[in-house]
Amino acid sequence: MVLVWIIAAVMVVVVAFGAWVRLAPLDAARFHTDPVSAEAPGDAGWLVRPEGGDAAWPRFDRDAAALLAAFDTVARGTPRTTAIAGSLAEGQITYVTRSRIWGFPDYTTVRAVPVNGGATLAILARARFGKSDMGVNRARVKAWYDALSGS
Numbered sequence: 001m002v003l004v005w006i007i008a009a010v011m012v013v014v015v016a017f018g019a020w021v022r023l024a025p026l027d028a029a030r031f032h033t034d035p036v037s038a039e040a041p042g043d044a045g046w047l048v049r050p051e052g053g054d055a056a057w058p059r060f061d062r063d064a065a066a067l068l069a070a071f072d073t074v075a076r077g078t079p080r081t082t083a084i085a086g087s088l089a090e091g092q093i094t095y096v097t098r099s100r101i102w103g104f105p106d107y108t109t110v111r112a113v114p115v116n117g118g119a120t121l122a123i124l125a126r127a128r129f130g131k132s133d134m135g136v137n138r139a140r141v142k143a144w145y146d147a148l149s150g151s
Contacts (some may be wrong), residue, residue: 010137024105024128032085032109035124038109045106045126050113053111057120057145064091064112064119067148071110071121074147078140097140104129106137121145 007091040047048057064140069088075081075095086093094109108125125137 018057025133026084026086026096026105028094031096031109031126031128032092033109033124034092035109035111035122036113038124041124041126043132044130045133045140048141049122050115050120059115059120061118061119064114065118067121068093068112070111071112071148074144075110080145081124094101101138105135106140108137108141134141 032052036049037045038047062070064089066090072083072088072093075093076083078097080100080103081095081097083093084096084107090110092111094107096105096107098105105128106125107128108123111122112119113122123141125141127137
């Protein structure tokens with residue numbers, strides 16, 4: 001009988017944790033930060049920008065507005081990803097992507113930056129919970145970049 005109560009208590013904790021992760025308030029203003037001037041997230045994410053990030057991407061032969069629009073199409077086509085702040089008109093967009101099973105939110109903010117007759121991307125991708133994202137944000141952003149490079 002004690003084992004049944006222990007199993008029930010564990011199940012309640014697991015369900016409560018899942019509900020907390022999925023229903024925690026989403027503070028868009030907290031995560032809609034400029035990736036050009038943001039601090040690197042360390043192990044909890046990935047920062048890409050023309051200078052001073054974890055990586056820098058090459059110039060695209062498009063203007064900044066067209067590059068951001070193309071990126072927006074790729075990002076919105078990703079399962080469980082929605083825009084939560086910003087717009088094409090603002091020149092910066094923040095997305096939330098939730099993990100498949102638990103629904104952990106990861107936030108990605110992107111800005112297209114004009115450079116040398118074209119544009120490049122400044123992207124800040126980070127986990128909301130925990131001290132490490134196990135490379136998930138880097139992999140997702142690289143997949144978005146690969147899709148964008150092929151378009």
